[in-house]
Amino acid sequence: MKWQNALIDYQHYLKIERGLSQNSIENYSYDIKKLTNYLNDNSISKNPITIDNDTIKEFIYFISKSINPRSQARLISGLRNFFDYLIFENYRTTNPLDLIESPKIGRKLPDTLSVEDIDLLINTIDLSYQYQGINLGERNRAIIETLYSCGLRVSELIELKISDLFFDEGFIKVTGKGDKQRFVPIGVNTQKFINIWRNIRNQIQVQPDSKDVLFLNYKGKKLTRAMVFTIIKKLVEKSGLKKNVSPHTFRHSFATHLLENGADLRAIQMMLGHESITTTEIYMHVDRSHLSDVLNKFHPRK
The missing domain is CATH 1.10.443.10 (Intergrase catalytic core)
Structure with missing residues (x-):
């Protein structure tokens, strides 16, 4: 499928152009897998190349029930980067997350030991x-x-x-x-x-x-x-x-x-x-x- 080729290209981009670790690349890929699983589980005949803003909104609403605001913000950011890449490589012309705001979160202070x-x-x-x-x-x-x-x-x-x-x-x-x-x-x-x-x-x-x-x-x-x-x-x-x-x-x-x-x-x-x-x-x-x-x-x- 065309979008799967796009995903492979994106993973190469993360590794070669952005110099990310394999662990970071897997995390970005997992975000995309969550989205495609949602589309498949709900029999939605779309993929990341053809998905629209309304479907993304429904996905974000669905995922917000099971993850905290910080994880939700990270997922939105990761998907936004992926769609920006698809636009740059002419797989699609718009980013369906452009009008979606990340949840406001406070800065998490690190836990420490004495x-x-x-x-x-x-x-x-x-x-x-x-x-x-x-x-x-x-x-x-x-x-x-x-x-x-x-x-x-x-x-x-x-x-x-x-x-x-x-x-x-x-x-x-x-x-x-x-x-x-x-x-x-x-x-x-x-x-x-x-x-x-x-x-x-x-x-x-x-x-x-x-x-x-x-x-x-x-x-x-x-x-x-x-x-x-x-x-x-x-x-x-x-x-x-x-x-x-x-x-x-x-x-x-x-x-x-x-x-x-x-x-x-x-x-x-x-x-x-x-x-x-x-x-x-x-x-x-x-x-x-x-x-x-x-x-x-x-x-x-x-």
């Missing part, structure tokens, strides 16, 4: 835990320490390679969104925990496509995003911590604690790999008392 929370989670890890003769407790500690001390995204963590470790220089090389690379400082303690895991890793029969991957499962394969989420979920439950914690929570906590301790926002931006300083500025909310302390300490007319 230093005490971090210590609790790390101290809860059973360092003697083994599976199939492989000590995965030490691996899990290295994972948590790396997420927190380097501020990595979960996708960056599972793609981290042994050849990306420059411990003599005190840095690791991280491949972020759009395959953009950056160097992030890494502390001595985190290096120590990673080296402990590397010694254990040497005991695993590593799969050919994971020879250079740092964090593996007991089968010698690269960890999945879902597995990292599961490790953290079980750890939080075991610790008794009553907070909603995900891999990204450690990244937020990394940035928050740096800012609270006086780090420069531009430096935090570079370590997080944010393309725009505006993205990093969300952390300015974190501790109003800290901002007051800065004012009292440095303003000439305090």
Whole structure:
């Protein structure tokens, strides 16, 4: 079908022209799949090339019943971009979402953990835990320490390679969104925990496509995003911590604690790999008392 060819072209555009990660491309594609599923389920004889404004309105109304306003806004934005692409490539002449407004949402502040929370989670890890003769407790500690001390995204963590470790220089090389690379400082303690895991890793029969991957499962394969989420979920439950914690929570906590301790926002931006300083500025909310302390300490007319 013509529109399916358009979807394939759009995915190539996202990868080559916009430099998006495979995960981001899959998210955009999933939005389009939601729309086509809706059309098929309701026996609507239209596709993304022929769909009109009224049908899009009905779809948005339908989808709003099952997703929150933030997810709804993201879906509308993704579909709007897709239809803009179809116009640019002459698949259609109008964007059916031009007159549709996204729901108004407040800016979501990131969840963070305190230093005490971090210590609790790390101290809860059973360092003697083994599976199939492989000590995965030490691996899990290295994972948590790396997420927190380097501020990595979960996708960056599972793609981290042994050849990306420059411990003599005190840095690791991280491949972020759009395959953009950056160097992030890494502390001595985190290096120590990673080296402990590397010694254990040497005991695993590593799969050919994971020879250079740092964090593996007991089968010698690269960890999945879902597995990292599961490790953290079980750890939080075991610790008794009553907070909603995900891999990204450690990244937020990394940035928050740096800012609270006086780090420069531009430096935090570079370590997080944010393309725009505006993205990093969300952390300015974190501790109003800290901002007051800065004012009292440095303003000439305090």
